[in-house]
Amino acid sequence: MTIFCFVFKLIVEHFKSRKNFKRKATKVKKTQSPLLPTECMEQIFKYVLQVEDARLYPSLLVNRYWCKNVVPFLWNRPFSLVSNQNCYKLLRTFFFYFDKEEYNLLNSLLNPYKIKIPSSKQQSKLNYLTYLQELSLRDLEICACSTINKLYGKSNNPDYYPDQTKILIDSLLQLLFRQSTNLCFLNFNQYFNFLDIPDFSKYFSQTQYGLKQITKLQIIYNNSITQNTIQFLKLLSFTCKQIHSLDIRLQSYDYCTEVIHYLSKLIKSQNNIIEFNISNIMINFEQIMISLQSHKNYLNSIKLDCVYLTEGSMILLNNFHNLKNLYLYYCEGLSDRILEGKFILQKLHIIYSLKLQNITLAMLQVYGKSLQQLGLNIHDLEVAGDIAFNYCTNISELILIIYNPTHLSGYDTWKTEKWKERLDQLILSQKINLSSLSLHDHNCLD
Known part of the structure; x- marks a missing residue:
């Protein structure tokens, strides 16, 4: 924060000097240039975000130029930055982007619970949804539950509002996936056991912007995978073609034939996967490795965590000649076959x-x-x-x-x-x- 304050002080002094100069030379009119280039502003804000408990919100109030530069940093991953106390304010902003039909539908679904979503006739000049780059389902669930607590005002126990929370999350996901045109990182994790994602095949076409732009995808499931999730995997293989980083962490019993099929289809449908991680797969791993062969010229990082390696899977692993990073955590079946690769590794982890x-x-x-x-x-x-x-x-x-x-x-x-x-x-x-x-x-x- 010291650097930030120092730069801010310089800006203020610079502004005062320009003001005094104008008083002395009133006849000379020049267009005022930005106090700092946009690139410098970005570096300052990036530094501030690295500081623990840093707050960028006050920077919005400096002037229009500062506001314009800081907004993308505040809204590229708002769910992870907002506090539990301010979750309601965050979602209240998102509510403004529901069209009339969506707004009425959401309120009709929440009406039996005597909850009404606030509306606003005053729309923001900025579309904050377009700044969203990272979305974690876990963060969204926590934020939605906190908002229901605020609207309902009866209990702080999230299990008290499972139906209400699910209705709100379903509506928000549809909104975000449709309008967040710069969403590039989706963390498909969950926080509450009682929630399930909606069946998006009912709502989305194969050209949804919010899914189309994804370059990094994490699928982390600590509970049993649901049919809706399987359908979502199917949808991803049609809509996402630019995934560079794919991280799959399911429970070992969830790697059934159907899930393996859609995961393989998702992998094959991408243009070039650079980083691939998978955990807890004890059977059918060769099918995953076969699907990865289409990316052998691009793949440079593989992490295998609690994976059973067969001779066939290690032969396929050795085909990735451009591999730079290899992480083997608690893998069974590892043998001398792994020594036949032509890797020039920069990072190697062998654990257990x-x-x-x-x-x-x-x-x-x-x-x-x-x-x-x-x-x-x-x-x-x-x-x-x-x-x-x-x-x-x-x-x-x-x-x-x-x-x-x-x-x-x-x-x-x-x-x-x-x-x-x-x-x-x-x-x-x-x-x-x-x-x-x-x-x-x-x-x-x-």
């Missing part, structure tokens, strides 16, 4: 290999020379020792995952401190040039 130390060392021997970042279970590092660094002479970042399967109190802490000392010795002896060491719990890999 208590039974696979030989594979770990073999992979480091084959792919270690080009590595810049290495991620290991701290127990694997204990076994591999300095041999790992002999194979990885160019790494500058080391990620250690703390995972203690025996749950011995203080055991991992002791090992961590021990390895910090050993790493310091290796750095001093110039055997490795480590500039960054990160420690992560095994439950916080993301």
Whole structure:
């Protein structure tokens, strides 16, 4: 915030100097130029957003130029920035964008619960929906539930309003997917167990702008997948063609034949997938790998978390010759077949290999020379020792995952401190040039 205040002070002083200059030279009329170029304003606001508890809202009130530059930052991901106390104000703004038919329909559905959505005859000159770039279903659900609490005013327990909350979310999703023409990141997660997404096939054509622009898609389900979600996957394969980053995290029992079919269809329908992550798939993984083959010239990052690797899937994995980042977390079935790839990896994470130390060392021997970042279970590092660094002479970042399967109190802490000392010795002896060491719990890999 110091830089922000400093720049603001400079702007104010600059404005005063221009004002004094005009008093002295009243005969010379010049068009006032912006105080700072738009690019500089963007950098300032980006910096401010990185500061904890930073607030950009006051910047709206400086002048029109500041307002114009700060609005996109406030509205590109408003659900994640707004507080629970202000959720109602956020959705109240979105309500203004319902057309008359949508407004009447929403109120008719909420009328049995004695809830009325406020309307406004005064429309904003800015279409805030067009600034929306990131949307998380989880954030939207929390925001909608908070708004229902405000409108209903009876209880803070979200389970008290499941029907009302669902009606509001369904209407908002239809509105956002239709009018948010710059939406590029959709996090398809959920917060409340009692909610399900609507059947969008009833509402949307295959040319909906809000879906068409998506370049990053996360599908995160902690509960059983629903038929509406399957239909949404089907819809995505028709509407989305520009997805570059695809992250799929379902429960293992949800990877049924139908889901695998639509996931494969979604993958094949994209122009070029650059990053692919998938979790908890124990069967039919080869079908997913087959669908990814159409992107083998573009794919440079793969993360497999709790995946069963067959010989066939590893052969297909080896076809991705442009792969730069490979993350293998708790994968079963890993064998020497993985050593046949022609990768020039920059980042490699191998986590959970208590039974696979030989594979770990073999992979480091084959792919270690080009590595810049290495991620290991701290127990694997204990076994591999300095041999790992002999194979990885160019790494500058080391990620250690703390995972203690025996749950011995203080055991991992002791090992961590021990390895910090050993790493310091290796750095001093110039055997490795480590500039960054990160420690992560095994439950916080993301």
